[in-house]
Every structure is written in structure tokens, then in C-alpha cells.
Amino acid sequence: MTEAKEAWSGRRVLITGGLGFIGSNLARRLAGLGADVVLVDSLIPQYGGNLFNVADLEGRVRVNISDVRDQHAFRHLVQDRELIFNLAGQTSHMDSMTDPVTDLEINCTAQLRLLEVCRQHNPKLKIVFASTRQIYGKPDYLPVDEKHLLRPTDVNGINKMAGEWYHILYNNVYGIRATAIRLTNTFGPGMRVKDARQTFLGVWVRAAVEGRPFEVWGGEQLRDFTYVEDCVDALMMAASNPNTDGEIYNLGGDRVLSLKDLADLVVATNNGGAYEIKTFPPERKRIDIGDYYASDEKFRLATGWMPRTGLEAALSKTLAYYRLNLAHYL
Numbered sequence: 001m002t003e004a005k006e007a008w009s010g011r012r013v014l015i016t017g018g019l020g021f022i023g024s025n026l027a028r029r030l031a032g033l034g035a036d037v038v039l040v041d042s043l044i045p046q047y048g049g050n051l052f053n054v055a056d057l058e059g060r061v062r063v064n065i066s067d068v069r070d071q072h073a074f075r076h077l078v079q080d081r082e083l084i085f086n087l088a089g090q091t092s093h094m095d096s097m098t099d100p101v102t103d104l105e106i107n108c109t110a111q112l113r114l115l116e117v118c119r120q121h122n123p124k125l126k127i128v129f130a131s132t133r134q135i136y137g138k139p140d141y142l143p144v145d146e147k148h149l150l151r152p153t154d155v156n157g158i159n160k161m162a163g164e165w166y167h168i169l170y171n172n173v174y175g176i177r178a179t180a181i182r183l184t185n186t187f188g189p190g191m192r193v194k195d196a197r198q199t200f201l202g203v204w205v206r207a208a209v210e211g212r213p214f215e216v217w218g219g220e221q222l223r224d225f226t227y228v229e230d231c232v233d234a235l236m237m238a239a240s241n242p243n244t245d246g247e248i249y250n251l252g253g254d255r256v257l258s259l260k261d262l263a264d265l266v267v268a269t270n271n272g273g274a275y276e277i278k279t280f281p282p283e284r285k286r287i288d289i290g291d292y293y294a295s296d297e298k299f300r301l302a303t304g305w306m307p308r309t310g311l312e313a314a315l316s317k318t319l320a321y322y323r324l325n326l327a328h329y330l
Helices: 002-008 021-032 051-057 071-077 093-098 100-121 155-174 200-210 228-240 259-269 297-303 311-329
Strands: 012-016 036-041 062-065 083-086 126-132 177-183 185-187 214-217 222-227 248-250 256-258 275-278
Touching (some): 021 051, 036 071, 083 228, 100 155, 126 155, 126 228, 155 177, 177 228, 200 214, 200 259, 214 259, 222 311, 228 297, 259 275
Parallel strands (some): 036 062, 083 126, 214 275
Antiparallel strands (some): 222 256
């Protein structure tokens, strides 16, 4: 802890999407280590920002309510920052199909504008970009490594792929140090639970806490899951390691399991509950990627990262959090 405080104390950090799920957990960690943290979030209801996520950080971080699409605001915000964790984005795969232009604006065009602002006003900073495993599409082999073909199955994946590669391009051409982390199913306290725009697991957790059955579509698909604190570890390691500049990494979790097995684990960890196996709705089936789990060996070798929280413990902490705080997320 002493070493971490020495490394992060006073560092000038900007987090886009800072009132959201991952951003707020990252902000809490960084503020605890003495970093100078500015959070930027649009608080648009569909995208997960929630002031309750940082209610315990009052006076320890600064909050700026701005949209990542507003390049004029970011001209001021980036000027004195050493590091940007670029987590802002539209995460819903279905929303990207019903409103593709908005997804394009947020996940692609806004990313290019942000990089242009950095190039013009602060090219010496470093950016860690939150990408997604969705850009791989339906895997040709498992586990999926970074050499796998990119073949997105929805608009969200295409736009996130472009946003990711803008960051790598600006690293290679303009020297704006950038690292992209392809996240898998990240979960934990602060995640969106009122709908499935961030993760289906949020809907399951809410139903379990409320004592209602939840639906499992298919059930045999294999997935991996990252607890949010382990994700925060990864983001900070990527930010502090110069060998990650210009690199793209997968992030996984501590195990692979089927959705049905995960549902059983949610029920067991909750000490009760029920679920129903359902067939995929047609509109979802068209963009489902089937089995997916990551090879994150490249990132582990580069940084020494390892997941520190087992799946049972992570689910237990998540369920306990929403038993106390569910009303703030509905």
C-alpha cells in the first residue's frame, strides 16, 4: 500500500464515464491513494452514470458533468492531466442496433475528437481505453487471444473497434501513449441493474435480491467474468507500465463456466432464488456470439496481473451491496 501511494499520490487523473460502474470504483481506489482525480460524466440516464456511486467521495474528487461528445469542454479538461482512463461509452448491444447513429457518435466519433483534443492541447499524457471482447464476434477458437480475427456481430462492436484503433493510431503516429484493454463481462458493486444495458448479470442480481426468478437465455454458453476490483487493478497496471504503450490486451477472470452454472451459483450465493431457462429472443439471437472466454496471458505476462477475487466471493460482495443499496439503482 505504501508503494502504491507513492506511485499515485498527486497524479493528475481524468476519468471519462467517471460516475459509472467501473469509473467510480477506479476513482475510489485512486482517491484513496492520494491521486488528483477529475470525473467526467454526462449523466444521461441510459448510460449508467449515478451520483450515488461517488457519494462517499465528496470532497475527494472533482466532478464535471460533460458529454464525451463535447470537444469544447474537453479542451479545458485535458490540459493539466497526466493520465486519462477513457471509460465513457454506450454499452448496449441492442441499443446500438436500434439507434446506430448515437452509438457511432459516442463510441467512435467522440473518441476521435477526444484524441484530437489531446493531440492539440496535451500530447504528453497517457490514455487507457476500455475496449470490449464484443469486437471479436463469434470465436473461431477458444480461448480467444489478441491474434483472433476481429469480426463484430453488431454496431456497438464495430464502433468500439474503430474507437480502439484510433487510440492505437494516435499512439503510433502522434506519440500519445495509449493502451487498450478488451474487457469481458465485468460485474460488481455499482453496476447497472435496472436493465441489461451493461450486463445481463445485473438483471440477475436485482431479481435475486428482490426474490424474483430471472431468465437464462440458452444456458449452455460459456463465459468468463471479471470482478470490478480486479478490473481496476488491470487498468491501473496498464496505466503505470510504459511497456503497455501502443498495446492491446484481453482481460478475463478466474474461471470459465456456463450461464446455467453461473445462475446456479447466483442462487446458491444468495441463499435462495430461482431461474427459468428460455430460448433466445430472435433479435438477440442474431447478435449472440455463442461461447466466449479470453486468453489474457499476454496481459498477465506484461504486468503480473492476476484476478484476486474468486467468483463466489465476488458474487457474495455484489449481492450484499445491492441488498443495502438497490433503491439507488432503480
